[in-house]
Amino acid sequence: MATTEIRFSGSGGQGLLLSARILAAALALQGRNVAQSNAYEPVSRGGLSRSDLVISEGEADFPLARRLDYLLILDLAGLGVSDHLLSPRSVVLADAELVPDPPRGDFRTLALPFAETARSLGNPRVTNIVALGTLCALSELCPPELLLERVLAMTPAKFDRLNRDAFAAGQAMAVHEPA
Amino acid sequence: MSATIRNLEGNEACALGAIRAGCRFFAGYPITPSSEVAEVMSRELPKVGGTFIQMEDEIASMGAVIGASMGGVKAMTATSGPGFSLKQENLGYACGAEIPCVIVNVMRGGPSTGMPTRPAQGDIMQARWGTHGDHAIIVLAPASVAEAYSETIRAVELSETLRVPVVVLLDEVIGHLTETVDLSAVPETPEVWRKFATGPRAGFQPYAVTEDLIPPMPRPGDGYRAHCTGLTHAPGGFPTQVPEVATAAVTRTTDKLALHRERIESWRVQDADDADLLIVAIGISARAARQAVRDLRTEGLRVGLFRPVTLWPFPEEALRDIVARSGAKAVLVPEMNQGQLVLEIERVLAGKAPALRLNRIDGQPITPDEIADRAREALK
Incomplete structure (x- = not known):
């Protein structure tokens, strides 16, 4: 069964599971079948945290990631644990500051300033939303306005403006990347 | 997207399936990786007039579920390995006294507290033989979120109609997996209830031997006198150690599942x-x-x-x-x-x-x- 597979990885507390849940909700609204799975440590902050999306026609045979199309790494904790799932079809999006030495090989690796951008917008907690904007623009998996609408619906209203800015900044980052 | 097509988590699907099947009581004690079942129940049960209780521990949760069911309400709890171990004594009571109830067990690494956030399938034998003695029990094992929903509905229905505890056995992956599911794929069917006692109150036998081997349950308030015990009991409900009566009592409960096997079994x-x-x-x-x-x-x-x-x-x-x-x-x-x-x-x-x-x-x-x-x- 043909699948599109995305992994959000980093450290517990970075909002990776939430980001995956938001993207999954947007994809479901478009009538896509999505399987989302998570792995995290029994601590409230820190440790490896990851969430995978497997997008398929109909229910996926195997709902967990096997060959990633997109790998997002937002923290050192996410480094090295997904290398066996990378292939020439993969695109790696790593935070330029938090992941100084991202995986490189016969696939595309982009080191982008997600955390720095979030900080410049006033809150490092929206690093995940910046990255989501970039992922959306690069992958063209769903219309950005639909995804942003889900971001706003699934996060506290007091962060609406910040999330809008973060999402837009993430999208802009993708535009500047050569295809 | 139709309103019935949603992204649901396996644990959430168990809770919603139970409610759809008429479960109106949940008692539990949060434990990873099953806590979302309790979380969703605490939110959704009050909306349909049901009751959610967070109990002081796993043992009490199982006791409360049995009490609620004896009180005439469809009842469920959810747990994981360490809690499932603690529930075994009361689960045995439910098996012996033939109290309908559903136990969701989301398997994590073991033994003991093991690996709380990691999946395992190490409770396969415990689900069958965790409580002591010869006993009848049904265990359903969903392999998708859609099935977590439909099989929990079936668990409630089987437990009600057959007067038997039913375990819904998930592994952590299925419990925490979110999938796009169509809730309308499970056809609307009339709500299923246990067979309640009818007829004369005098001489009522709470564990009467009927043709279908399923004794009708007295509905509280209907005026039937019933004795319920974990001790091996005669059809009248009172304890017995008379060899042939004891043999017949235990054999009826296990024969009951054999007789209704066709309705219970499911495979793909x-x-x-x-x-x-x-x-x-x-x-x-x-x-x-x-x-x-x-x-x-x-x-x-x-x-x-x-x-x-x-x-x-x-x-x-x-x-x-x-x-x-x-x-x-x-x-x-x-x-x-x-x-x-x-x-x-x-x-x-x-x-x-x-x-x-x-x-x-x-x-x-x-x-x-x-x-x-x-x-x-x-x-x-």
């Missing part, structure tokens, strides 16, 4: 008819097997899958039939434990085909590639 097959190698698996291991079968078929290898949805009582005739019909040379049993399901397969097949093992106990799911490699090796 994929490419099994001509399989040289038949994979038998549950939960996330079955999903890996499903992918492996698809991959191996493209290589021209004749591999199939038999997936027991009802794990206990094991659909043994169905497996024997498929093995006989396909002429499978071997059966492969991938499971996230040191080998539990394989023991039942060996019993069922009694040497007709060797049962090969594939086991993982490192808190990681078995992958399709691992199963495919093992299958290729077996078919060499």
